[in-house]
Amino acid sequence: RLGIPPSDLADDGMFLRRVYLDTIGTLPTAEEARAFLADTDPTKRGKVIDQLLEREEYTDYWALRWADLLRVDREKITPHAALGMTRWLKTQLTDNRSYDQIVHDILTARGPISAESPAGLFKALDTPALASKSVSQLFLGVRIECAQCHHHPSERWTQEDFWALSGFFAGLSIKKMPDGSDSLLAQRGFSLKFPKTGEELPPRVLGGEP
Numbered sequence: 001r002l003g004i005p006p007s008d009l010a011d012d013g014m015f016l017r018r019v020y021l022d023t024i025g026t027l028p029t030a031e032e033a034r035a036f037l038a039d040t041d042p043t044k045r046g047k048v049i050d051q052l053l054e055r056e057e058y059t060d061y062w063a064l065r066w067a068d069l070l071r072v073d074r075e076k077i078t079p080h081a082a083l084g085m086t087r088w089l090k091t092q093l094t095d096n097r098s099y100d101q102i103v104h105d106i107l108t109a110r111g112p113i114s115a116e117s118p119a120g121l122f123k124a125l126d127t128p129a130l131a132s133k134s135v136s137q138l139f140l141g142v143r144i145e146c147a148q149c150h151h152h153p154s155e156r157w158t159q160e161d162f163w164a165l166s167g168f169f170a171g172l173s174i175k176k177m178p179d180g181s182d183s184l185l186a187q188r189g190f191s192l193k194f195p196k197t198g199e200e201l202p203p204r205v206l207g208g209e210p
Helices: 012-024 030-038 044-053 056-069 079-094 099-107 128-140 159-169
Strands: 172-176 182-186
Touching: 012 030, 012 044, 012 056, 056 079, 079 099, 099 128, 128 159
Parallel strands: none
Antiparallel strands: 172 182
């Protein structure tokens, strides 16, 4: 449709290098490469993918990638919370849970920040506005941070959209527990005031109804 010819199918050497780097973050050993290149089985690509997904390096590598996306910063959320979030992520990957299940658990997290859970994310995203723009970009692929201050003429999302989405995170707070640890309290969101007019905007998802 665009007049751009599609790339040819990757050869075995290129495929093996890419699938290892994308899946477990390392290159194959010389022995693994030689064995794959010498294999004449027409289903060998699918088989090597299945083998890589069963390796411990897969969960280690993707837990690290997701930890970066979820702002697992030991300085921001404490070392114990960072360890708890990383262990939680590894468990999700080991159990082969679907992304919609994982995201549901992240967005509805509550309880001790240092537990094996994703609750530490909302200690890092400690304001409704920060949570709104981070969650939108991470899980919806939509960058709405510019709409916090102004409506860009070439963008669909308005300031009202930004602050209405932020309302979902207005009920989150961090409580200090008797032992000195932090716990995420999650109550229902509420209408935030639109900065320009002071009007209350009921929470709503992007493109949805209040």
